[in-house]
Amino acid sequence: MFFPRGGSAHVARALATEMPAHGWDVTLVTGSLAGGHGDAHAFYKDLDVRPVDFGAGDAPMHPSYEDRSGAADGVFAAIDDAGFERHVAAWSRAFVAADADECDVLHLHHLTPLHEAAARVAPGVPVVTHLHGTELLMLEEIADGAPWPHAEAWARRMRRWAQRSERLVVLSPGQVDRAVALLGVTPEQCVLSPNGFDPERFDELEVDRTAHWRHHLVASPRGWAPGEDEGSISYSEAEIAPLARGPVAISVSRFTAVKRIGLLVRAWARAQNEDRLPADASLVLLGGYPGEWEGEHPADAIVASGARNVFLAGWHGHDELPAFLSAADVNVLASVREQFGSVLVEGMACGLPPIAINRFGPADIVTDGATGWLVGPDDEAALAGALVEALGDPVERRRRGRRAWRDAHERFSWPALAEDLAGVFDEVADVADGRVAERAPVA
Template sequence: MHVLSALMFFPRGGSAHVARALACELPEHGWDVTLVSGSHGGHGDAHAFYDGLDVHPVDFDAGDAPMHPSFEDRPGAPDPIFAAVDDAAFGEHVQAWARALEEARAAEHDVLHLHHLTPIHEAARRVAPGVPVITHLHGTELLMLEEIADGAPWPHAQAWARRMRSWAQASERLLVLSPGQVERAVALLGVAAERCVLSPNGFDPDLFDRVPVQRAALWEHHLVRHPRGWPAGGQEGDLAYTERDTAPLAHGPVAICVSRFTAVKRLGLLVRAWSRAAPRLGPDASLVLLGGYPGEWEGEHPYDAVQATGAPNVFFAGWHGHAELPGFLNASDAIVLASVREQFGSVLVEGMACGLPAVAVDRFGPADIVDDGVTGWLVEPDDEAALADALVACLSDGAERRRRGDEAYAASHERFSWPALAADLAGVLDEVADVADGRLAAPTA
């Protein structure tokens, strides 16, 4: 059996990691995977990101397609929000992705697994109308639809809302990340709840686990000898450190945040909470910010927040490949995420899989992942004082931190390993592939 997995975006966010992980695991369950993905030079190169897989890149730099839009409205960004894209530009996207699907022989596949709700759906209607579609909702598309429902003034919002509802309603199944997304999908997309299948993100147990690391050497390598951190308007490596700067990382407690520098991630708030927490933690506690796609930020850059508050021992490690992440996590003591609208929170799962307790916001995906008081600490959104208190509670009490870390390790390995999640998805693919004459059999309970 063959499934085509298509993702409009170049590899940058969590959905690309999901697509790659499933492409690696599904063949074990009888499903060969062809990937069609956007591609962009540097860190966003699809050939490099999906190395070893059957990938058909759509190269934006080479003009294969216009640069993809976004579900986030970031003024001045090269990828405008979908709801601001007019009909003519929409047509150009559809035409380009129809060519890509034809080249990948989409019509010869048994199922199309389409990530998000994008013009790829319209292209698939034209190129492979007889192939059933599974739509994978990653949450950002629902956030845009909620803003449209609340009256966001984007000029083509209603046209996009109609398109996205139409694509969702034509899908045989919709994969959702958490139980809370089912109600939102039903309300926003007009789909039946029984067509929504819970499919959380996961982690690779062969990659993410407790592994001994030489902390001092790791932090010296990435922060002193080969720095990648960058300030607003700067280049990778502009934020570099000395061995004296990084000395606390070798023996003091370390909280790590893995994130893009977008507004919903609330990195400025995290830095200010850290500034509040630091006097109660002493001189050896550190906060590492890992991530920040080079040149991409919106609102307040977190380095500006460090400069404004004087927050001590905040280190910018820059953007790194996914395979490097376990080393950073195992050199840390807690995973923290201040995002207020995190649709899932894969980095929390990956940190927990390495034995780290989590500090996160009690909303959306993190609220489903983290068991407050058991596997970590949950706080209210945008509550700087509560976040500071949680950081202090976590980093100042080693015994309690280790207890919750042990619980986090057990829970993550039981609930979120990719091999088990891929087996569940293979069952959904088997079911959908059995659809005859374009009619959907009743979903199984």
């Protein structure tokens, strides 16, 4: 349902690419915004994709699991019954057009109205549901009394869809207990399958750092601040000089409140003010699509904190990420509610030790003291301390980076993960075939 930009779209693309090697032909039914960064034909190039064009009115714009003021994608739990039916009707048409009733398995990402559409259009086809975690966050807010007008109706629907699923794919061990408690499913329904990386794309690259940062921050900048045009923040040759000679920390994320970019900037300024960071250390903030941010914008946090050597590089496509990671030394993710943390895995695959928060997905990805650093949520002092350790000790940084690279390639490579998930599809399809055979009349 989600148009290409978020993490689940990258997962769908990776699996659709890998599954044919394990005997599964894949058709992708997905939301799209034609002609731009959300164009499904471009994002899923060379795959069998059937776009549902939001701009053309094929379906209403998809909702979100986050309640963000002024956003085009309002929170699911605020949509009434009539709005729900409009979504179901639109995706039912898309499933009919894609011959969903002739498939062996429907692999549905997130708990959305696609489940209701599948039940109406292809009731005999087994469903495997991929929980990316954000749906669990919304359910937790509903359980805590969030005041959305249709919260309970959506919670009931999502529990029903989950319970009907043959399998629920979860990204980390910690999600199993949460899924059982929130959705009323059994642990046996849950299959652990973390997100991965493409080993042909993500690896340590030889990058001319001076040329790389000069191009992206001086010659063709994309950094931006609220109220200004995309690309409005540019830097001089003198300003970016530290990026060529000193250690570089990079943070790759959206500018949403849970990502805690402002906290990271303040932790950086704190370490600088205490004279604990190397003088030529730099922090690059990669991400933040123009016009999309919540709360304090990073540019404002930089000014307010007095942080030095912090650079806004703007939003870049996923294909550009390996070069950015290879031009850095440490990967930082300050997010307090990260359900997995694919960018941590991708950074590790490029030899970068991560600094992350000891909660949810990152706690399962990063081994503190071995492959990276873990700190408590919203702990500015601890985050500053980890930055100092990582950037001030090149020997320890390289040691953890080597272990991170090895760990990523052993645990998170998409070809191996896809093979395991293909086995789940095989099992689910075989069970469904057995049920059909049991129901078939005996001659």
